Amino acid sequence: MAEIYRAKLVNAPHFNRFLVVKRILPNLAADNEFITMFIDEAKITVELNHPNICQIYELGRLEDAHYIVMEYIPGRDLLGLQNRYRRQKKIMSVSQACFITAQVAQGLDYAHRAVDSEGRALHLIHRDVSPQNVLISFEGLIKLIDFGVAKAASKNSKTQAGVLKGKFGYMSPEQVSGEGEVDHRSDIFALGTVFWELLTGRRLFHADNEFATLELVRECDVRPPSELNRLVPPQIEACVMRALCPDPAYRYQWAGEFARDLWMFLNSCNPPYTQWHLQNWMCTNFAEDLEKEWEKLPIFQQINTIDDVKMYNDRLAAEAEAKMREQMASFIAAPVQQTYDFEGNVVPELTDMTDNTGGSTQVFTPEFDFGAVEDLPGDDTNPAILPAPGAQVQPGMPPRNTAKFDEGDMDFDAPVAETPPPENPLHMSVYQMDALVMPMEPASNRTTIILSTLIILILLGGGGFGAYWYFVLRVPVTVAETSVPVATVSIEVKPNSPGIIATLISQPNNQVVANGIGSKLEFGDLEPGKYVLEVEHPNFETEKRELNLGDGMSTVKIDMLTPKTKTVRMTLNLIPAEAAIYANGELFEGSGAERKLDLDAETEYELEVKAPGYQSFVTSVTLREDTPQSLDVKLEKGVATVQVKSSPPAELWLENNGEWEKVGKTPKTITDLDPSMVYRVEVRAKGYKTWSKEISFDDQFDKSYLAPLNKE
Known part of the structure; x- marks a missing residue:
């Protein structure tokens, strides 16, 4: 649907903030109906302002190109984190999964409850909550993206019946069946699917083809996550299963309720999982990416005028074709490497699968002069999002397209281009597009003036976007007066024992309407409808039964099957x-x-x-x-080490017991440290501000830091 670029302002040498520009593909720009819907819905999204939703700043048009200017988030998408864990044959910790899910739930709750300027509910529905649309910054911030193009994107994502919007593996049963109203609770089910996958390290609804995947969603046969990960506690399993309830009436009614339960668990942990923990994990697991990108940032910071753009392109153009040919040759020769789950079975990579997106992606644009390309190191398969200079965490790896080729790991899930490739071999693919610098022509209005000063620095990767906006219009219904029916339920519990307690809870408001003690009970004067019956037994685990009571008498027999564990x-x-x-x-x-x-x-x-x-x-x-x-x-005493690198190289000083000692020049590894102590290191260089860091080890005895030095 769009191409994504990293951008910065020209003729503003002291303004180093980066933005993201989404440019609508030319084949969609000719569709007036699509453009109208896209503009109308993006205008509403511009008004959304929440720390867990990616901010949109500008919506405009330059000649025939419609574009969006939005917040730049340095980090990785959640799909990249999942794949990193999978390659390590590990599962994300319960606390980390809860923290990420709770943050996304907060953003969803804000959007679901959003109102317009007159206080009227917008009834926004994302309709594509998936790992690809959750971004994790290197600072531990979590953002939900593609709220503004969700419904507009469906114009270019028609599948079998032309009505399914989103990735099939993250749809709700009501989306798949087409029965009843699809409201904001469908997003809660999708978030529950993401949460289940984080806790288990596996795909929940995945099959060999689209129709089989849809059937799995329709059946909604969900295994409790504790069966696959015994570290999942009961209270978290209850949250997951409630979010994944096939009937929306039994799910969380609002994403805020989901977030509340997750925060209650996180706050009960000692210590609670925080943004700092996530930031530390990101910097540790993507340390090599951060270091390599840091080496490139000084070049981008020197590009401040249109002349700088031309010089940069000219310098890289001479090397681009040779590097592309060399990389493509190594890609073809690379062996196929399979990924295995914890039971030794071959499992599919968690990727932007075309069978779940329902659409294809254009991977090049003949109208643009890409100018030059560089070789990209093959470390990860997910698209990267680069950090801006001056951020608290060092910037990350260059972006990558959805087509992937890692050293020793080849994955042929690259989308097929819809436009014939140009004759220029540099335009054959954008698998290795590392740099794109493009001046924009001046325009007359304020928005186009802003866009005309943008230097497009880095191609983040063009792709089909599966986010959708959807508006639910509620129509009042008049119901004629009728006589009130009355329901009665008779309950029999086996085996009989003193101390049996039965509780009847109405749904979906979770109100206790009746309770009693004994193995044979009868509750009457009830409104017909849905209830949950809970039976507590002194020698057995609590049994729960969902009831749908009609007018008249209903009989329920409960066999206590699970003895309590001693x-x-x-x-x-x-x-x-x-x-x-x-x-x-x-x-x-x-x-x-x-x-x-x-x-x-x-x-x-x-x-x-x-x-x-x-x-x-x-x-x-x-x-x-x-x-x-x-x-x-x-316990045995530990020995700790600290590795410090900096750009440029500088003197490294260590404070120990109040005394400073020069230990060498970066890059430098300090060994034989006492992990029970707290140390402070400083990186000093003439003409640069001193970089300082306090270091404590906890149970991680090897620390690594990259010190960004800024000129005084």
Whole structure:
């Protein structure tokens, strides 16, 4: 639908803020109906202002090119994080998954409740909540994108019946079936799908073709995530399953409720997961990308005039064709590498699959002179989004197109171009497009003047966008008066035992309407409708049953099937006494050298004991019923290292116990540090501002930093 560029203002040498420009593809620019819808809906999105939604600044037109100027977010999309975990054969931590999902839910809740200037509800629906549309910045910020083009994009995304909008694997059952009204709760189901995939490291609804994927969504047979990841706690599993309820009436009614439950869990963790943790994870896992991009930023900062643009293109043009040919040759020769899940089965890569987008992507534009290309290192398969200079975190890797080729890992999911390729070999593909600098002609109005001063620096990657706007018009319905029906339900619980408690809860408002004690109960004078029956038994786990009561008597028989798990006492003797104990990721409160844990019998636990300055101890235990167990744990002292790099190279100083010592010149690795201590390092260079960092190690003994030095 659009091409994406990174941009900056020309003739403003001290203005280093980058923006993103989306340019509508020429084949869509001729569609007047599409352009009208696109403009009308983008105008509304310009008014959305929330920290978890990508901000749109300008909507305009230059000659025949319609464009959007929007916020520039340095980082990766959520799909890139998933693929990074998959290559490491790891699953995202529960806390990190909850933090990301809660932030997206906050942005959705704001959009769903948005009103116009007269206070009327807009009834916005994203309709394409998916990993590709969630961006994670290197500073730990989370943004939902493509709110403004969702419904407009559907004009170019017609599939079988021409009515399905979004990626099939992230649709809701009501979207797929076409039955009933599709409202904002469809976005909540899609976010629940994303959350389930983060917790399990697997695709939830994925099949060999589009129709099979749609059938999986329609059936909505969801495995509890704890069956695939035993670290998922019950309260989080309840959140996931509620968000993925096939009936919208049983889901969260608002995304804010979803976010509230996730924040309650995060705040109960010790320590709570915060933006700082996510920022640290991003910088650690994409450290190489950040360093390589940092080396290129000084070049982009020197481009401040149209003449600089020409000089930059001329310098790169001589190298572009040779590098493209060399890269394409290595791409063709690269072996195919498969990805495996945790059970050793071959699984598909989490990518922008064309079978789920319902549309194709144009990968080159003959009207544009791309000018020059560079070789891109093949580290990740997801499109990158580059950080702006001056950000708190060092900038990231160059962007990449949806067509991918990593060293030793080749994936042929590149979309097929709709326009014949030009004769110039530089325009054969944009797989390796690393730089694009293009001056724009002056225009008469304010918006086009702004666009005309933009230097288009980096091609982020053209692609089909699956975000959609949708407006739900609610029409009042007049209902004739009728006699009020009355429902009655008879309940029988087996096995019989004293202490059985039955509770009847009306839906969807979750109000307790009746309760009682005993194995045989009857609740009457009820309104027909949907209820949830909860039965608590002294010897069995609580059973829940969904009921749809009609007029008259209904009989329900409940068989208690799951016996309650018995607990076993385990004693741990710890050195040092201040060590913390985690069982399946959950912190056990306590202090002292001797700790007593009450754990479920016949259940496998992963115990982790850790303390600042010591190497962690990890073991698996399964306690037998009526067999108490003790364990002696003595943690070994750790040794820490710190690696510091800077641009340009400079002197590295270390503060230890209040005294400063020059330890060398960057790049430099400092070894044999005590991880229980807190250190401070400084990078000093004549004519540059000093870079300073306080370093503590916790349970990560190897630290790496890239120090950006700014001139005084």
